Amino acid sequence: MSLVINDLHVDVLTEDGPKQILKGVNLTINPGEVHAIMGPNGSGKSTLAYAMAGHPKYQMTSGSVTLDGKELNELSVDERARAGLFLAMQYPVEVPGVSVSNFLRTAKTAIDGEAPKVRTWVKEVNQAMGALGLDSSFSGRSLNEGFSGGEKKRAEIVQLQLLNPKYAILDETDSGLDIDALRVVADGVNRYTGQGDRGVLLITHYTRILNYIKPDFVHVYVDGRVVTEGGPELAAKLEETGYDAYIAAARANA
Amino acid sequence: MTITEVPNVAGAIETLESHLHPQPSFDLADHPSPNGREEVWRFTPMRRIAPLLEERANEDREGDPAVAFTLNAPDGVEASTLNRGQAPRGTVLVPGDRPAALADLGCEDALYVRIPANTEVAEPIRLEIEGRDAGRRSNAVHVIVAEPNSKATIVYRHSGSTQQLENIEIDVRDGANLTFVSLQDWADDTLHAAEHTARVGRDATYRHVNVSFGGDVVRMHTNVYYDGPGGSAELFGLYFADAGQHIEHRLFVDHNAPHTKSNIDYRGALQGQDAHAVWIGDVVIRKVAEGIETYESNKNLVLSEGARADSVPNLEIETGEIAGAGHSSTTGRFDDEHLFYLTSRGIDPVEAKRLVVMGFFVDIIRRIGIPDVEERLVAEVERELAASVGAAK
Structure with a gap:
């Protein structure tokens, strides 16, 4: 049982036609593991996230991703979510007219296959929002509409907590957060991983969040490929050296 | 242009020298058949709506009317009929276009619903309007009078197949409170042209709610003017245009009295090839209408390719002494x-x-x-x- 990425190639559809972004990615995330994917802008980190979740602009051209043995490419976006995959988005869209509470209940019902119990659900929602520093008035607001950047990220983690997927991809959840918000969000993620059997793919540009969420493995991406891998010590090294050496090496090999 | 005195609309309306507001008249000769290039017709599919521009009597048959009307009026509400020219018929609504003139001409006995003064009707007054045949014409005129300080809700539900012309004149007298809901749940082959005109009295409250889902072509005018200061009108609308459907709402609020309020809020969703929604919101603020407040809004949500929403807010302001006026129109995509x-x-x-x-x-x-x-x-x-x-x- 694990989330397995095998020799994955992904094209992004642009106005000028498809453009290859991922050029053979391999990664296995076992339950209970936190994997950090780091890399400079344009390295393909977010492409990996969107392709796994099934965004229509990203096409898997070869290779595979399997979730507990299920081939993701054969599942629609909603089927992937129901299979246990969650993507905390870098830029959550605003959905006017759909209240947060209605959205959460609908999503929870879809994921669990049955409606949550009314009495405990409202309490659960309020607790999850409180833990992320969002007051209960957010329930009645339109989903993400008029939320600040930080509030959107907190709301993503509220969803992570309530939907409790088997595997979560966090796409630059740390970007744009001040230090207090970063702590609150990291605490939320740590509560989730604290269950012991959940897998996390933490995509980030900066090492800062790794002070709060401890990765078991660190993978560095440049130009659609893994250029180096290691344990938490790799993040500390990157903090000092930056990506420049890896970018130069990738260019030399190209 | 020629200014014709319209005797029934007692001098309340000064003539608007505007192409947006053709001179109202009961005389069919004043409403020649439009060719589709006129400002008020340019969005309408003329070929499809052509049957509604012909002069035709009610095409009822023995025991089988073109349209069946079922009125469910709670105690305290009086219902009767009015002939052409019999007041209060014709005191509030003077036909603004050819279909409205034809509706009046073709309707011998108008339905008259009277809510007596100081009466509060808790249960809604309901009218079921059921078309029987997409090829047959029905000309309907309804007169609703909410007498001073009365309060009531009226719900119309249109269904079935027909070619319906419908004039509804609504007199909301001083201090009255009337909510009028018109649901258009027609079958896919129905043609419907309507003019709903209300006169809102001193300190009276009027709500008009249009809900348009069905029909091949639905073209509705909703007009409001005032009969004294302090009146308030809220015009809400919902519509859903499916493939091939044309749904057109034309709103006109004439702020002809000071310290009156109006709020127009229409929302529509469109889906499918050649789904077409038209919303025209005209608000006029007269010189006398100081201290008024108005806002109009139209939002469209386009759910697929091939659908089109036309949305045109117009605000004509003849006095600067107002509390507030604004409009907005947005079209969003899912x-x-x-x-x-x-x-x-x-x-x-x-x-x-x-x-x-x-x-x-x-x-x-x-x-x-x-x-x-x-x-x-x-x-x-x-x-x-x-x-x-x-x-x-």
Whole structure:
């Protein structure tokens, strides 16, 4: 049982036609593991996230991703979510007219296959929002509409907590957060991983969040490929050296 | 242009020298058949609506009327009929276009509903209007008078197949409070042209709610003017245009008295090839209308390619001494990004679309403020969405 990425190639559809972004990615995330994917802008980190979740602009051209043995490419976006995959988005869209509470209940019902119990659900929602520093008035607001950047990220983690997927991809959840918000969000993620059997793919540009969420493995991406891998010590090294050496090496090999 | 005195509209309206507002008249000769290039007809599919521009009598048959009317009026409400020229028929509404002139000409006995002074009617007055035949004409004139300080809700429900012309004149007298809901749930082959005109008295409150889901071509005028200061009018609308459907709402609020209020809020969703919605919102603020407040808004939600929404707000201001005036018109798309976000949380695509459209409509339904009417409209929207977007699981 694990989330397995095998020799994955992904094209992004642009106005000028498809453009290859991922050029053979391999990664296995076992339950209970936190994997950090780091890399400079344009390295393909977010492409990996969107392709796994099934965004229509990203096409898997070869290779595979399997979730507990299920081939993701054969599942629609909603089927992937129901299979246990969650993507905390870098830029959550605003959905006017759909209240947060209605959205959460609908999503929870879809994921669990049955409606949550009314009495405990409202309490659960309020607790999850409180833990992320969002007051209960957010329930009645339109989903993400008029939320600040930080509030959107907190709301993503509220969803992570309530939907409790088997595997979560966090796409630059740390970007744009001040230090207090970063702590609150990291605490939320740590509560989730604290269950012991959940897998996390933490995509980030900066090492800062790794002070709060401890990765078991660190993978560095440049130009659609893994250029180096290691344990938490790799993040500390990157903090000092930056990506420049890896970018130069990738260019030399190209 | 020639200014003709219209005797029944007692000098309340100074003539507007504007192409947007053709001179009202009962005389059919004043309403020649339009060719589609006129400003007020340019959005309308003329070929499809042609049968409604012909002079035709009610095409009722023995025991089989073109349209069946069933009135359910609670105690305290009086219903009777009025001949052409018999007051109060013709005191509030003077036909503004050819279909309205034809409706009056073709209707011998108008339905007259009177809510007596100081009467509060708790139960809604209901009128079921059921078309029997897409090839047959019905000309309807209804006169509704809410006498001073009365309070009532009227709900019209149009269904079935027909070619219907419909004039509804509504007199909301001083201090009265009237909510009028008109649901257009016609079959796909119905042609419907309507003019709903209200005169809002001193300190009176008027709400008009248009809900247009069905029909081949639906073209509705909703007009309001005032009969003294302090009157308030709220005009709400919901519509859902499916493939091939033409739904046109034309609003006209004439602020002809000081310290009056109006609020227009229409929302529509469009889906399918050649789904077409038209919304025209005209608000005129006369020189005398100091201290008035008005806002008009139209929002469209386009759910697929091939659908078109035309939205034109017009505000003509003849005095600067007003409390507030504004308008907005937006057209949004339910696009791939919305769909991706919602489905990435496990919600299936049909449910996601339903969730968004329902949210879009419920927002406005909740502002009606009459729980019974709100619940019924939510149910109607759910039924329409089940048919056009897909059923909830």
